[in-house]
Amino acid sequence: MNAVDDPHPQTAPAVVIGGGPAGLMAAESLLDAGCAVALYDAMPSLGRKFLMAGKSGLNISHAEALEPLLGRYGPARPRLEAAIRSFGPGEITAFAAGLGIETFTGSSGRIFPAGFKAAPLLRAWLRRLRAKGLKIHVRHRWCGFGDDGALRFETPGGPCGIPAPAATVLALGGASWPNLGSDGAWRPLLSARGIATHDFGASNCGFDVAWSEVFRGRFAGQPVKPVAVRFGDQEVRGEFVVTEGGVEGGAIYPLAAAARRALDQGQPAILLLDLMPGRDEAALAAALSKPQGRHSLTDHLRRCLGLSGVRAGLLREGAAPADLASPQGIARRLKALPLPLTRARPLAEAISTEGGVALDALDDDFMLKELPGVFCAGEMVDWDAPTGGYLLTACLALGHRAGQGAARWLRGGPVSLSQ
Numbered sequence: 001m002n003a004v005d006d007p008h009p010q011t012a013p014a015v016v017i018g019g020g021p022a023g024l025m026a027a028e029s030l031l032d033a034g035c036a037v038a039l040y041d042a043m044p045s046l047g048r049k050f051l052m053a054g055k056s057g058l059n060i061s062h063a064e065a066l067e068p069l070l071g072r073y074g075p076a077r078p079r080l081e082a083a084i085r086s087f088g089p090g091e092i093t094a095f096a097a098g099l100g101i102e103t104f105t106g107s108s109g110r111i112f113p114a115g116f117k118a119a120p121l122l123r124a125w126l127r128r129l130r131a132k133g134l135k136i137h138v139r140h141r142w143c144g145f146g147d148d149g150a151l152r153f154e155t156p157g158g159p160c161g162i163p164a165p166a167a168t169v170l171a172l173g174g175a176s177w178p179n180l181g182s183d184g185a186w187r188p189l190l191s192a193r194g195i196a197t198h199d200f201g202a203s204n205c206g207f208d209v210a211w212s213e214v215f216r217g218r219f220a221g222q223p224v225k226p227v228a229v230r231f232g233d234q235e236v237r238g239e240f241v242v243t244e245g246g247v248e249g250g251a252i253y254p255l256a257a258a259a260r261r262a263l264d265q266g267q268p269a270i271l272l273l274d275l276m277p278g279r280d281e282a283a284l285a286a287a288l289s290k291p292q293g294r295h296s297l298t299d300h301l302r303r304c305l306g307l308s309g310v311r312a313g314l315l316r317e318g319a320a321p322a323d324l325a326s327p328q329g330i331a332r333r334l335k336a337l338p339l340p341l342t343r344a345r346p347l348a349e350a351i352s353t354e355g356g357v358a359l360d361a362l363d364d365d366f367m368l369k370e371l372p373g374v375f376c377a378g379e380m381v382d383w384d385a386p387t388g389g390y391l392l393t394a395c396l397a398l399g400h401r402a403g404q405g406a407a408r409w410l411r412g413g414p415v416s417l418s419q
Contacts, residue, residue: 012038012135014406015151015165017142019046020181021392022378022399023171024125025087029403030169031132035410038165039134040153041181042141047122048180049173053351054118059389060096060103061089061111072390076383079359080394083366083401089389092396099124108238110389142172144189167373167406171399174353174379175200186380187356194370196358198382201264202350203257204391206248207341215317220244222310224251228274230336231255237277242310246341254386257354260344273318273337275311281331288327297324307334314339352391354384365405366398373409377402 016027019041030037039046062069066088073080093103093111101121102114113121130136140153140160149164175184187197211220225239229251240249252271259269276284287304301307301315315330318337323329347353357376361368366381368374377398385391 012036012165013410014038014167014169015040015162016169016171016403017041017151018169018171018173018378018380019043019136019138020171020173020378020395021047021050022395022402023169024129025396025399026169026171026375026377026403026406027134028129028132029400030167030407031129031134033404033407033410035167035407037134038137040137040140040142040151042139043181044138046126046136046138047118049177049182050122051118052177052180053392054116054121057116058113058118058121059110059387059392060113060121061092061393062389063089063105063109063111069390069393072385073383073394074385076359079362080383080397082364083397084394087397087400089393091400092393095396096121099128108388142170142186142189145193165373167375167409169375169377169399169402169406170380171377171402172380174356175347176202176350176353178348182379184353184356190357190368195368196361198355198358200347200353200355201257202260202344202347203354203384204253204351204387205256205260205347205349206243206252206345207246207256207259207269208343208345209246209339210342211242211246212317215242215313216244219310219313223249224273224275224310224314226277227251227311228277229255230272230274231259231269234258242314246345247339248345250387253351256344256350257384259341263341263343269341271339271341273314273339275314275334275337276305276307279305281335284331284334285327288330301330305334351387352379352384354382356380356382358382365408366402367405367409373406375402375406375409 014030014035014037016023016039019039027037027039070077070081096103096113099121103111105111140155143152143154146152150161152161172186173182176182184200191197219242223239223241228235228237234255236251236254238251240247240251262269290304292300298312301312318339319333323333357380359382363369366375366377378395385394
């Protein structure tokens with residue numbers, strides 16, 4: 001699917017480095033502007049992390065109103081807003097339709113391709129890009145700039161380089177899932193050229209929890225739903241999964257960056273679980289006030305509340321004996337069960353990362369201020385968002401904006417990187 005189109009790299013007016021969604025979208029924007037484009041990627045095939053994301057059901061965007069959607073990008077919103085307004089959920093669904101991929105909106109508001117898979121979309125996209133003239137070179141790991149601005153690569157045949165193109169778009173990914181190509185190895189290469197970057201941190205990641213052996217043995221691998229999870233002033237409703245070592249899943253990931261930062265600063269990170277999000281505390285206490293008789297607490301919870309399985313197990317795991325001694329104490333813990341996190345899972349396991357190229361290092365077209373003619377797109381830029389289509393939305397929007405910016409730069413005339 002992603003074989004080398006031309007095994008002999010040649011200089012093109014525009015070069016894109018990175019074959020994920022941001023890089024491919026930048027290439028398409030340049031091609032649509034009439035520019036000749038060559039794309040280089042370190043891996044043997046393109047879009048590997050994109051394909052991995054599609055294995056569990058690809059969210060290509062989210063259908064919520066634009067204002068709350070933009071709020072998902074937190075402090076980075078002011079710098080990302082114009083790009084997302086220009087190429088947001090509506091444009092992304094139209095983009096998929098143009099590739100012959102039907103989409104639908106799930107009950108959660110997430111937008112999926114029909115069939116939930118990434119591979120058909122990627123195949124159709126690459127066919128279209130090749131038809132527009134894109135030249136693809138895989139197994140070319142970018143190693144930085146030469147003194148004259150040339151692009152240097154490491155290949156199976158040894159080092160190679162190409163003269164400085166008039167415009168370059170870097171779409172090199174973050175630092176999660178390094179086996180799929182996003183290893184963050186580019187960061188010192190840009191730092192050496194005076195580009196401000198921020199340390200990578202795990203985002204949308206799981207956490208370790210000190211489960212008891214009994215709880216782990218009975219419930220590892222089971223989903224917890226419905227549930228609401230709070231950390232600080234944030235609350236997320238949905239579900240998560242109990243793992244052998246902790247927790248992961250959609251109700252955990254949006255809270256992950258803040259929880260990880262607390263742990264990094266030596267502060268406690270304690271999630272509060274609402275195990276009965278559809279009922280208030282008073283109603284729960286009233287239901288539990290029915291005589292328990294000779295029934296065990298497990299039976300009493302099941303009979304009075306319909307609570308059983310992993311949620312009942314979590315209550316026993318996290319509540320103190322005094323909490324379980326009265327209906328009021330049980331109800332209080334059902335609505336706010338503390339779940340202490342011990343550490344974030346390693347960076348390489350995170351779905352996404354925060355950190356990377358500082359937003360202040362980029363102009364409004366995402367061109368590096370210190371390297372005229374070099375643009376950045378996608379997850380290598382320091383922004384963050386929860387899962388659910390928001391990550392891919394921003395990657396595509398930034399690729400679109402950087403590609404358009406590079407095309408505008410080309411129309412204004414090339415400037416050597418060495419100047």
